[in-house]
Amino acid sequence: DADVTQTPRNRITKTGKRIMLECSQTKGHDRMYWYRQDPGLGLRLIYYSFDVKDINKGEISDGYSVSRQAQAKFSLSLESAIPNQTALYFCATSDLRGDGANVLTFGAGSRLTVL
Amino acid sequence: GQNIDQPTEMTATEGAIVQINCTYQTSGFNGLFWYQQHAGEAPTFLSYNVLDGLEEKGRFSSFLSRSKGYSYLLLKELQMKDSASYLCAVRDSNYQLIWGAGTKLIIKP
Numbered sequence: 001d002a003d004v005t006q007t008p009r010n011r012i013t014k015t016g017k018r019i020m021l022e023c024s025q026t027k028g029h030d031r032m033y034w035y036r037q038d039p040g041l042g043l044r045l046i047y048y049s050f051d052v053k054d055i056n057k058g059e060i061s062d063g064y065s066v067s068r069q070a071q072a073k074f075s076l077s078l079e080s081a082i083p084n085q086t087a088l089y090f091c092a093t094s095d096l097r098g099d100g101a102n103v104l105t106f107g108a109g110s111r112l113t114v115l
Numbered sequence: 116g117q118n119i120d121q122p123t124e125m126t127a128t129e130g131a132i133v134q135i136n137c138t139y140q141t142s143g144f145n146g147l148f149w150y151q152q153h154a155g156e157a158p159t160f161l162s163y164n165v166l167d168g169l170e171e172k173g174r175f176s177s178f179l180s181r182s183k184g185y186s187y188l189l190l191k192e193l194q195m196k197d198s199a200s201y202l203c204a205v206r207d208s209n210y211q212l213i214w215g216a217g218t219k220l221i222i223k224p
Contacts, residue, residue: 040123040216041216042119042202042204042213042214042215042216042217043158043202043204043212043214044214045211045212090157090158099163099165100145100146100165101146101148101163101165102146102206102210103148103160103163104150104158104160104212105160106157106158106159107157108156108157109155109156109157
């Protein structure tokens with residue numbers, strides 16, 4: 001089984017619909033993240049959480065919300081989807097290594113298309 | 116603003132060596148990362164540099180010059196499976212990761 005599991009892997013929806021992307025992890029990491037990836041752009045951080053009671057906005061949080069239901073679960077919601085939210089979404093976890101590197105482990109991605 | 120620059124695409128031959136450059140302008144510096152991303156898949160961690168110099172890991176090496184805001188990823192003995200995008204990311208003074216758009220590496224036989 002994958003260390004970081006995202007569902008659904010692919011979703012097509014219509015403008016105005018509410019969408020939830022779910023992420024669960026077996027790494028035992030406290031830190032979890034949601035990124036979006038668009039062609040020609042770097043990964044952009046939407047939200048991140050350092051533990052169950054800690055939620056932080058990232059670079060592009062407008063139009064999104066998150067819920068950290070447990071250490072292992074972090075879900076991303078689009079309350080009213082719009083076409084420019086069409087993208088590939090990645091969930092990631094991290095743990096701090098002894099050398100100070102905060103290495104990310106990514107899920108396989110959720111491809112969302114908003115018509 | 117913060118900026119990471121990498122070439123959009125590079126082509127190399129199987130068995131050869133290729134160097135992928137990354138230049139950055141960020142608010143502070145707390146480490147540079149390289150990730151590999153095969154088409155349609157998740158990025159996977161390759162290397163981390165926080166001090167100047169070369170870090171070698173098998174066929175892959177990564178170099179950092181903090182004074183020049185410059186890093187490169189060196190891939191030796193290229194294999195077809197090395198065809199992928201290579202993402203450069205810098206951790207800034209707030210410990211936030213700033214990502215480049217990635218370099219798509221095409222390996223030809």
